[in-house]
Amino acid sequence: MISLRVVDSITELQPADAGCIALSGSHGGLSSARYALAVRPLLSVFNDAGVGLDEAGVTGLAFLQEQGLAACAVSHMSARIGLAASTLESGVVSHANAAAEALGIRTGQALQPQIEQLRRRQP
8 A cells, every 4th residue: 555644744755755645734836846856756735725826836736747746735725734634634625737637636526535545546
């Protein structure tokens, strides 16, 4: 089963977390995405942080897509920013890149059952 790394900040990821599902409370901006890129999780989960001007809260998803990495964000209205447990317990996916969609992640749906299904499906 794929490991699930639950971190309030994406900066807590370590090289040993490569290939995991990285579920964070961090915003999905470019700075957060760079931390995920360094580790290369199977899937990185962020908070959309209200999306913001020029979609700054989710720009990291496109950046990670360009690197061939799956990423999604949950709505800030469904989970507390900075609190990964909230992301897992009540997060609803608001944005997903194509790589995340290829893993079965769907917007408008609760995150937790999608993560559970992904973990069961992968070797």
